[in-house]
Amino acid sequence: MKRRAFVNSSLAAAVSAALPNGVFAQAGSAVLGDINLKTLDGGSKVLEKAVLKELQASLAGRLLLPTSEGYDDARKVWNGMIDHKPAVIVQVASVSDIQNAVNIARDYRALTSIKGGGHNVAGKAMCEGGIAIDCSGMNEASCDPDTRTATAQPGVLLGAVDRATQPYGLATPAGVVSHTGAAGLTLGGGFGKLSRTYGLTADNVRGIELVTPDGEHRRATVSENRDLFWGLRGAGHNFGVATKFEYQCHEVGTDFLSGWIMYPLGSAREILTAYAELLPAIPKALQLSCNAIMMLNGKGFLTFSAFYAGSIAEGEKVLAPIRAIGKPIRDGIEVGKYLAIQSRTDRNIPWGDQYYQKAGMLTEISPKMVDMLVDITENGSPFQTAINFTQVGGVINEIDPGATAYPNRKAEMQLVFGGSWKERTDKQDDYIAAIRRSWESLLPYTDGVYINNMMGDGAEDRVRRNFNTNYDRLVELKNKYDPMNLLRLNANIKPTV
Ligand SMILES: Cc1cc2nc3c(=O)[nH]c(=O)nc-3n(C[C@H](O)[C@H](O)[C@H](O)COP(=O)(O)OP(=O)(O)OC[C@H]3O[C@@H](n4cnc5c(N)ncnc54)[C@H](O)[C@@H]3O)c2cc1C
DSSP: OOOOOOOOOHHHHHHHHHSTTOHHHHHHOOOOOOEEEEBTTSOEEEEOHHHHHHHHHHOSSEEEOTTSTTHHHHTOOSSTTOOOOOSEEEEOOSHHHHHHHHHHHHHTTBOEEEESSSOOTTOTTSOSSSEEEEOTTOOOEEEETTTTEEEEOTTOBHHHHHHHHGGGTEEOOOOSOTTSBHHHHHHHOOOOTTHHHHOOTGGGEEEEEEEOTTSOEEEEESSSSHHHHHHHHHHGGGSOEEEEEEEEOEEOOSEEEEEEEEEEGGGHHHHHHHHHHHGGGOOTTEEEEEEEEEOTTSOEEEEEEEEEOSOHHHHHHHHHHHHTSSOOSEEOOEEEEHHHHHTTTGGGSOTTSEEEEEEEEESOOOHHHHHHHHHHHHHOOSSEEEEEEEEOOGGGGGSOTTTSSOOOTTOSEEEEEEEEESSOOTTHHHHHHHHHHHHHHHGGGOOOOOGGGOOSTTHHHHHHHHHGGGHHHHHHHHHHHOTTOOOOSSSOOOOOO
16 A cells, blocks of 8 residues: 555644544444545546545545445535436545545546536536546535635535625626535536626636645746636636635625516417517616426426526616517516525526526527527427526627636527426336437537536547637647546547647
8 A cells, every 4th residue: 555645734733623533533433444436447446445544634624435424415406307426425524635645546546526616517526437526515605895805615605605795885797696616617617697798707717726646735826827817717617625715796786677577388489580579779887587397297488587687777678679579477576685586586496306408699680589499388298398598698708708717708509498397207217218309400500518417428529629719739638737637528629748
């Protein structure tokens, strides 16, 4: 057995000094023995009991084996379809815990995954048979109103960032579901209601700290490790385990005009056509998304989901002609608090349901595409089906595609098409096949993909094409920081060394 130097965790030392026998070790104590780790080449390797013991003793957080209490909870991710069982889960509580986990993973060439918020639809946060580095316990967010900077640990969920910034009337642009992880979202780009006005989440990052696969703790900003800073903003899951994010915040206030206008499913053609026509003239301050939900009982509805990032009076004017379209079942546009708006859809897409989806970026919606979408709304299906257009564009597209690794700077919308069902079922393969068949007809109308919403299939070629002119530069970075491709459970940039 190789002897290794574990980074001393001051937090681990402080915890064991303060609490008799070390609370983490007691609470999560795994019964240790040699275990088999799945390796990067698909083989396996023994991780010896003595090394596990040393790792456990070094941690401020917890080491979980399949027999440990808490293991099954720790391996859960948002998509209930994912049932991956890592050989070891390291629930990190400090930077040195992350370093120790990364060092073991690298030395054993172990298949390695990282869990931030666990929201990735393909379940990349949990590996099968390898080492999972679970950051979800490092979940503190704070805000310095003087410098207008929000700070987030790697396990922070978006709601925590908003709760830290909103007491000062500040916000940084991010996603629209408050139980999404900030880490995965930011590293892949990140967009939401404020992004047409202020850019991607990644465009608003001031600094990211991370542990690179060599075990070093680094800081990347516009002046430090600039190459990494470029790559981390759009392809960032590839280069290390992020330990801290710093975000620029904007003085946005707390009250916004926003909400849903709901239409009967039968008006799909009218509403989708209206949406396609409205898009080119929508001002930056308005984000207008369009969704169609087909429920199990054969019923369904369409919505415009609107958010105006300016004054209420201005928003009323901009939204008036949109509210006059068609015959809504309900007009729910109203003034509300940003915090409430940001968690409004949380319960519609809960943790634990089974989800399968496809996604692509678009610059326009053609009449032909409307025909196809109308067909989908009329077809009926044995599971709940959703068509979601999220408007992007605005300031996101004013930034040069080479300024950060994020490549989709000419997209005006993201289309996510998918299905969900409550429980595991032996019909799952049929459901997935049906979604794929519909997607095949929609795919040619898309241009690129938001890497944070990719399911696994066909990923390699799609990733390369998607990063387009940024791809070669990303390969250079990958060769420099992760030549063995330790971090591959992501939209993977393949190293060439
Ligand atoms: C219901 C729902 C709503 C969404 N809404 C939006 C939205 O409005 N806007 C938007 O932009 N996206 C949205 N997304 C997509 C979202 O960006 C991704 O799901 C993203 O992966 C979430 O990050 P996470 O930390 O929860 O991911 P995880 O599942 O934990 O991880 C995903 C990826 O990130 C990597 N990763 C996680 N933590 C770290 C870390 N600390 N360091 C390095 N790599 C790490 C993992 O290796 C993995 O490859 C949504 C997703 C869902 C399911």
